[in-house]
Amino acid sequence: MRLSVNVDHVATLRNARGGRFPCPVEAARACLAAGADGITIHLREDRRHIRDEDARRMAAEPGLRLNFEMAATEEMVRIALSLAPAACCLVPEKRAELTTEGGLDVKGAGPYLAEAVRQLAGAGIEVSLFVEPDPAQIDAVAALGAQAIELHTGTYADAAPEARAPLLARLRAAAEHASRLGLACHAGHGLDYGSVVGIAAIPQVEEVSIGHFLIGASVFEGLPGAVSRMRAAIATGRSETGH
Numbered sequence: 001m002r003l004s005v006n007v008d009h010v011a012t013l014r015n016a017r018g019g020r021f022p023c024p025v026e027a028a029r030a031c032l033a034a035g036a037d038g039i040t041i042h043l044r045e046d047r048r049h050i051r052d053e054d055a056r057r058m059a060a061e062p063g064l065r066l067n068f069e070m071a072a073t074e075e076m077v078r079i080a081l082s083l084a085p086a087a088c089c090l091v092p093e094k095r096a097e098l099t100t101e102g103g104l105d106v107k108g109a110g111p112y113l114a115e116a117v118r119q120l121a122g123a124g125i126e127v128s129l130f131v132e133p134d135p136a137q138i139d140a141v142a143a144l145g146a147q148a149i150e151l152h153t154g155t156y157a158d159a160a161p162e163a164r165a166p167l168l169a170r171l172r173a174a175a176e177h178a179s180r181l182g183l184a185c186h187a188g189h190g191l192d193y194g195s196v197v198g199i200a201a202i203p204q205v206e207e208v209s210i211g212h213f214l215i216g217a218s219v220f221e222g223l224p225g226a227v228s229r230m231r232a233a234i235a236t237g238r239s240e241t242g243h
């Protein structure tokens with residue numbers, strides 16, 4: 001299973017003083033050197049953390065698999081087409097939100113979403129949609145012609161460990177449903193060293209994106225150490241599946 005490190009909150013720290021340190025691109029290099037398989041960045045409409053120049057430099061970084069998270073707006077589609085990342089993940093976005101609060105309502109979306117998928121996939125970008133573990137939403141993703149889903153793991157990750165079993169079962173069922181439809185399955189949001197183990201034990205999940213917790217953990221154990229420890233947690237989960 002691939003680990004894609006989301007470096008949004010390296011930019012949050014940098015922006016706190018309006019300077020150039022710490023640099024998200026340098027953080028990305030450190031994550032890759034420590035064993036991360038890719039980097040995720042979320043260029044939000046309000047540019048609260050990742051800025052356009054960060055995205056441009058990250059896309060130009062040799063050997064870096066970039067997962068570009070974005071709202072399905074004309075502006076972001078235009079930027080994504082200019083950056084040509086390996087992958088784009090379409091996510092819901094509200095200015096007032098502290099962080100992403102849930103998955104896209106793909107079933108109820110207007111034609112703008114299908115148009116974004118068409119343009120991005122047409123440019124050879126792997127398109128995933130960030131959704132709840134809801135078979136009806138996953139069916140709607142398949143109908144749009146996207147290649148992948150990213151399951152929102154926040155409800156599961158935020159739950160007390162003793163309350164996670166039914167939430168993990170729902171994620172597992174959703175991953176199996178996506179696989180039956182030929183969709184690649186990714187997962188992310190709110191994961192830490194403990195909760196990622198359960199996600200890694202779902203064989204259909206090919207990639208996890210982890211950011212806030214890992215960047216926070218790096219304050220105490222360094223970025224390479226946090227990446228290594230996260231990869232070990234993933235390996236523990238994976239070993240439970242024999243994959």
Ligand SMILES: CC(=O)[C@@H](O)[C@H](O)COP(=O)(O)O
Pocket residue numbers: 006008009041042044069091098099100130188189190209211
């Ligand atoms: C979609 C998702 O869960 C995250 O990848 C997203 O980036 C969270 O937004 P912030 O990084 O702004 O917290």
Ligand SMILES: NCC(=O)COP(=O)(O)O
Pocket residue numbers: 006040150187188189190191209210211212213
């Ligand atoms: N799509 C999830 C992601 O990129 C990272 O989410 P988080 O770990 O910062 O909550």
